[in-house]
Amino acid sequence: MTVETTDAWRGVAAEGAQDITEAGSVFLRRRSRRLLGELLRPYRRIAWLLLLAVLIENAARLSIPWLVQRGIDLGIPPLAESGSSTVLIEIIAVMVVAVICQALARIWFLRESGRIGQRILLTIRRRLFGHFQKLDVAFHDRYTSGRVVSRLTSDVEAIAEMVNAGVDSLITAVLTMVGVGVLLLVLDFELGLICLLTFVPLMLLVRWFARQSSRIYRRVRELSALVIVQFVESMTGIRAVQAYRRQGRNDEIFSGLSRRYADANLDAFRLVAIFMPAVGLVGNLAICAVVVFGGAQVIEREISLGVLAAFLLYLRMFFAPMQEISQFYNTFQSAISALEKLSGVLEERPGVAEPADPLRPAAARGELRLDHVGFSYVDGVPVLPDLDLTIPAGQTVALVGTTGAGKTTIAKLFARFYDPTSGRVLLDGVDVRGLADDELRERVVLVTQENFMFEGTIGDNIAFGRPGASAEEIRAAARAVGVDVFIDSLPDGYATDVGKRGGRLSAGQRQLIAFARAFLADPAVLILDEATSSLDIPSERLVQRALRTVLADRTAVIIAHRLSTVEIADRVLVLEHGQVLEDGSPVELMNRRDGRYARLYEAWAGSLA
Secondary structure, eight states: OOHHHHHHHHHHHSTTOOOOOHHHHHHHHHHHHHHHHHHHGGGHHHHHHHHHHHHHHHHHHHHHHHHHHHHHHHHOTTTOTTOOHHHHHHHHHHHHHHHHHHHHHHHHHHHHHHHHHHHHHHHHHHHHHHHHHHSOHHHHHHSOHHHHHHIIIIIHHHHHHIIIIIHHHHHHHHHHHHHHHHHHHHHOHHHHHHHHTTHHHHHHHHHHHHHHHHHHHHHHHHHHHHHHHHHHHHHHTHHHHHHTTOHHHHHHHHHHHHHHHHHHHHHHHHHHHHHHHHHHHHHHHHHHHHHHHHHHHHHTTSSOHHHHHHHHHHHHHHHHHHHHHHHHHHHHHHHHHHHHHHHHHHTOOOSSOOOSSOBOOSSOOOOEEEEEEEEEOTTOOEEEEEEEEEEOTTOEEEEEESTTSSHHHHHHHHTTSSOOSEEEEEETTEEGGGBOHHHHHHHEEEEETTOOOOSSBHHHHHHTTSTTOOHHHHHHHHHHHTOHHHHHTSTTGGGOBOOGGGTTSOHHHHHHHHHHHHHHHOOSEEEEESTTTTOOHHHHHHHHHHHHHHTTTSEEEEEOSSHHHHTTOSEEEEEETTEEEEEEOHHHHHHOTTSHHHHHHHHHHHHHO
16 A cells, blocks of 8 residues: 555545545455455455355255245145144154254354454454564554554454354345245245235335444444543553643543444434334234235135245245345444554554664674765654764763754654654664664664553563563672662562553653663663653763673663763754754863853753752
8 A cells, every 4th residue: 555545545444534435445344344254354265165054054944945945735634635643753854954054054153253353363363463663663653542442452353243143143144034025926926926026115114224333333332442442542641641630631531522422322322212113113014915915815725834834934034034134234334443543553554664674784893884874754844954973982971952952852862763754864874764673673772760560570561571580680790780679678569560651660660670681681772752751860970880781892872861860961953944164072071161061061950040
């Protein structure tokens, strides 16, 4: 899918869209069918066996009214000229065999279709989870966590409902209607034709229902997603919600969305409330017509009583599937709306794509270079107009400057969270766009002020830097950073549960554990983006001592507003609007009394006083 196509239809696929053009609707349906085809393709062979099982089941079930007719007309002596109990027993035996065949075919179908359905759902969940992890940071900046949760829960469950029950109901209903229609004409053409005339109003009802439900159920899925998004976002930011007394406004927003969601569901219920009784009415009128015309034919001996009984049984079979089809259509519309959203996500391509033929360079030294790099975010405003910068291997460089100077952008470009708009980002002379993701992540590690703690133990979170690390290696990393004293003081030590997002630890403790994680990863390049901002003064001094060990023999880029952290740097770059204003060691820049760095340092020292 081209970038132009993605951009053109991004608004169409967005939640909460009120109007969808006809062209947009066709595009979404085509994309949904493509995804559904990909999911079903591995099961094409067994699908034929499942279809055979359904045919056997329905043939056995449809034979019952016909056998009833034969039993009445041939097996009951008062109604049959040559009727006998032997004939009746034979017919009953055939009915038993038909019922057994129907049950066995049904059991096998449900077991195999259930297995396939769960495999399809497993495939969807795995694809979604893997795809969300591959998508770049820019995507996750605009695609909220609530929408991610909605895709993996509400939308997958809608598809699960269709896969687990809906498809079976549809196939059975279609085969039943076709089979019953043929058998009615075979039993008695004139009476069968009268029954089939009711097919015209039924098709009109189905067409009306399909048109209305398509619109209503898409709206239900959209509002379901918005309700989940609002809930997840509110609970994720519950501390800010309570701190700023946002509860009332959040309640108002959530109540409004919930009310609209309830109204959309009520519209769906009203639609079903009209459709189902209407189908029942047409069915009952057809039965009345059969009783009247068929009864007259029985009296005139134009048809037998057995044929009339079979007609009535078949009519019940004929109209019952219409109820199932309406229920399936509800499920189908929900699933299609879910497929539209899932297919849209799965067709998103990372803005930072992994190369098709990645390079595998020799051992990393850690030299970094920005070769005439220009960069701007989606708003198009240039953050880095044309930056040329080289950081030799093993050098510790500090980036300082006011907010918006481009410091964090440089860090993200080195870590390849974004690709430059122009120019190249080089690691040891190799364009980072040519490196495999695992290769780049092994060589470059970024530590931010918002380091995420995963649910589990402290040891697990440190080991996140290098999965498979031994307990001793984890302890060594903690000692190197100086966090071992704090961990050993805890009752459970490294087995202490950090809680949700590290909620049982202080901000400083989480930051220290993040340093241990980065040290264990042992990268050639370590980037610290405001990584000491959450530390108090004693902890910062502890970390500064540890950093001298951590940063030894590796390239480091330090971004800090606390200029005390900058003192350990070999070189300081003062940035303004994406350009380097000053470049030198901390001592050299401090000696320039009228320099930008010296003024920044004086302002920072004054703020401490």
